[in-house]
Amino acid sequence: MRDNKGKSIIAFPDNYTVIDIETTGLSSEWNEIIELAAIKCCNGNPVNNFHTLVKPSRPIDPFITELTGINDEMVEHAPRIDNVLGDFLSFVGDDIVVGHNISFDVNFIYDISIKLFNRPFSNDHINTVRFANKLLPELPHKTLNCVCKHFSISTHGSHRALKDCELTNSIFQRMLSMIDDRDAFCDLFKKWKNPNLRWTTKDILANPDYKPDEDSPVYGKAFCFTGKLDQMPRKEACQIVVNMGGKLTETVSKKTNYLVLGCTDYCKTIKDGKTSKQKKAEKYQREGSDISVITEDVFYQMIEDY
DNA sequence: TCTCCTCGAGATCT
DNA sequence: CTCGAGGAGA
Numbered sequence: 272m273r274d275n276k277g278k279s280i281i282a283f284p285d286n287y288t289v290i291d292i293e294t295t296g297l298s299s300e301w302n303e304i305i306e307l308a309a310i311k312c313c314n315g316n317p318v319n320n321f322h323t324l325v326k327p328s329r330p331i332d333p334f335i336t337e338l339t340g341i342n343d344e345m346v347e348h349a350p351r352i353d354n355v356l357g358d359f360l361s362f363v364g365d366d367i368v369v370g371h372n373i374s375f376d377v378n379f380i381y382d383i384s385i386k387l388f389n390r391p392f393s394n395d396h397i398n399t400v401r402f403a404n405k406l407l408p409e410l411p412h413k414t415l416n417c418v419c420k421h422f423s424i425s426t427h428g429s430h431r432a433l434k435d436c437e438l439t440n441s442i443f444q445r446m447l448s449m450i451d452d453r454d455a456f457c458d459l460f461k462k463w464k465n466p467n468l469r470w471t472t473k474d475i476l477a478n479p480d481y482k483p484d485e486d487s488p489v490y491g492k493a494f495c496f497t498g499k500l501d502q503m504p505r506k507e508a509c510q511i512v513v514n515m516g517g518k519l520t521e522t523v524s525k526k527t528n529y530l531v532l533g534c535t536d537y538c539k540t541i542k543d544g545k546t547s548k549q550k551k552a553e554k555y556q557r558e559g560s561d562i563s564v565i566t567e568d569v570f571y572q573m574i575e576d577y
Numbered sequence: 578t579c580t581c582c583t584c585g586a587g588a589t590c591t
Numbered sequence: 592c593t594c595g596a597g598g599a600g601a
Contacts, residue, residue, distance in 0.1 A: 375590035
């Protein structure tokens with residue numbers, strides 16, 4: 272719904288501007304900006320910065336003051352957004368902007384820019400969360416604070432706009448340094464847009480280091496999964512099956528021996544609690560195929576020797 | 578069967 | 592965004 276909004280891109284620009292805002296809440300429709308900050312970077316190094324508090328039209332919620340440390344007194348003599356947004360936009364120019372979950376900031380800026388100047392914020396943007404998802408998959412949470420801690424970067428003073436810009440640039444540079452093949456890294460993000468790059472069961476190959484036990488209940492059996500697993504990503508479960516000498520089927524077919532039921536609560540298009548894979552499996556079972564529908568827990572018991 | 582589109586929860590931002 | 596679904600159409 273936001274015309275001419277910039278694109279979220281995966282890129283490695285020499286020059287960019289890190290931005291961050293603090294607001295009175297999460298909704299760009301109902302909440303207001305109370306702090307704006309930006310750091311212009313060349314070759315990864317800060318060269319110039321912009322910072323200002325902004326006076327909102329209504330008092331700041333205590334929760335936000337607790338979170339950011341910004342209170343009504345601090346913004347009492349700060350300029351209003353209509354007096355500083357132009358300066359902020361001029362500072363940013365047409366740079367690529369970088370931020371942690373930056374669509375949040377971009378949407379706020381876009382909406383207020385439309386409201387005040389009837390002009391869209393069209394800068395392309397780089398979201399550091401996307402980098403963290405791919406480069407730090409083992410990290411349970413990808414919040415700015417968690418990623419900083421992972422890199423042993425002190426988060427003292429965080430949740431203020433300028434400090435968060437600094438922190439974001441630090442983790443951005445650390446993550447960039449982890450990437451040795453940029454083309455391959457970019458390909459990781461094309462997976463879902465390009466079906467040819469999306470992983471399928473055929474991509475899961477047995478790890479030759481693992482010697483399958485021929486007596487295990489998994490050995491020689493064909494598995495299919497439906498729903499989201501609780502204990503591990505589906506891809507990991509598929510890998511274990513293959514390592515243990517089992518096989519995989521992309522969909523339920525007459526070759527499938529086990530359909531593993533994950534959680535499907537999130538999917539509202541499922542009316543009667545059963546996915547199409549489960550219905551198909553039950554149909555084959557009635558027709559005499561060697562197929563069992565098992566819960567996630569039963570699956571974990573089957574692979575407990577792994 | 579395969580491709581393309583839509584839907585939805587959860588994460589993340591304050 | 593990410594990554595599970597379902598469904599239409601070739």
